[in-house]
Amino acid sequence: MYCSKCGKEIPEESVFCPECGSRCKLSADKKNKEIDTKEIKELIINLIFSPINTMKNGNINLSSKNKIIYILITTLIMPLITVLFLRSSSFNLIKSIPSTIAKFSGSSSWNINDSIEFKNQFNMIMQNLFPTGKIYFLSLSSYILNYALLLGIIYIVFKFIIKDNFDKINILNILFIISTFNVLLKIISSIALILGLLPWVALKLFSVILMIVLVYSLLNTFIESREKLIYVYPATLVIVYLINMKFIFSIVVFIMSDMFLNNFLNFM
Numbered sequence: 116m117y118c119s120k121c122g123k124e125i126p127e128e129s130v131f132c133p134e135c136g137s138r139c140k141l142s143a144d145k146k147n148k149e150i151d152t153k154e155i156k157e158l159i160i161n162l163i164f165s166p167i168n169t170m171k172n173g174n175i176n177l178s179s180k181n182k183i184i185y186i187l188i189t190t191l192i193m194p195l196i197t198v199l200f201l202r203s204s205s206f207n208l209i210k211s212i213p214s215t216i217a218k219f220s221g222s223s224s225w226n227i228n229d230s231i232e233f234k235n236q237f238n239m240i241m242q243n244l245f246p247t248g249k250i251y252f253l254s255l256s257s258y259i260l261n262y263a264l265l266l267g268i269i270y271i272v273f274k275f276i277i278k279d280n281f282d283k284i285n286i287l288n289i290l291f292i293i294s295t296f297n298v299l300l301k302i303i304s305s306i307a308l309i310l311g312l313l314p315w316v317a318l319k320l321f322s323v324i325l326m327i328v329l330v331y332s333l334l335n336t337f338i339e340s341r342e343k344l345i346y347v348y349p350a351t352l353v354i355v356y357l358i359n360m361k362f363i364f365s366i367v368v369f370i371m372s373d374m375f376l377n378n379f380l381n382f383m
Contacts, residue, residue, distance in 0.1 A: 155185075162295045166329065171336040175288050182291045189294040193301045194254035198247050200305035253366050257359055258297075262290065264355045269334065272347055279340050289333045293326060300325070327352065 154176065161169045169175065175182070266286050273279040300322040307314040331348050338344050 159295055162292050163299065166292050166296070167332050167336060170288060170292060170333050175291060177291075179284070179287060182287050186287075186290050186294050189298050190255070190258065193258060193297060194251045196298075196301050196305050197254050198251050200308050201250065249370055253363065256366070257363055260359055260362060261355060262293065264358060265330070265351055266290070268351045268354065269347060272351075273338060273340065273343075277340050277343060279338055281338065285337050289330065292333060293330060296326065296329060 158169075158175065158177070161174065177185075266289065270281060270283075270286055274281040300318075304315060304318045304322060307318045331344075334344060334348065335341055
């Protein structure tokens with residue numbers, strides 16, 4: 116390689132140019148990149164096993180830019196995981212329906228061909244009602260709405276009304292931590308979806324409770340008015356839940372209305 120300052124050819128592993136003494140940019144960048152990658156791996160492990168202490172001790176030693184990039188990537192990945200596993204495990208979710216029907220009807224006429232036909236019909240209905248793109252959009256929008264409203268309302272209340280010492284970097288750190296946990300829980304729950312509906316529901320319920328407790332514990336590490344957080348946090352959760360449910364209901368109604376309208380126009 117060549118020195119970016121004087122142009123002299125220097126060995127590949129050189130850290131400084133022997134001619135002008137300037138630091139080799141390529142070598143420095145490569146070293147920094149390796150250090151950053153190692154630090155991120157260690158940080159994620161610490162976040163998973165000890166999120167509260169990591170937050171309390173301020174051990175999230177990443178720039179705000181890197182945190183934002185990480186949060187954006189994980190936010191975009193999570194709905195994609197939902198869509199992929201939902202499609203791939205649809206047969207496992209519905210294969211119990213024909214067997215249940217056969218059991219209660221006392222008939223043994225449900226064979227593998229009936230199950231496959233039932234699956235194909237189910238997939239066709241689901242594709243018409245909730246196409247992949249719309250499922251992704253709904254999941255992504257609901258996730259963003261949840262945490263944007265939750266942390267946004269709490270920030271406004273404690274920063275401008277209660278006048279607590281509430282730094283924006285704390286919000287970024289919380290988002291970084293919960294993004295890590297949400298991706299992990301999303302992968303685990305998606306795998307549980309393959310095993311059946313009941314394990315998936317149980318794990319989803321556990322995930323919701325875990326995230327509620329985790330966010331509260333993270334907020335509790337730096338908010339000074341902790342006695343007020345006990346009341347503000349549950350009230351904010353209720354508000355966010357109601358808004359999110361209304362949003363989801365509106366989107367589902369819109370999708371179904373659009374589907375019926377398209378079918379009606381095609382029929383005409």
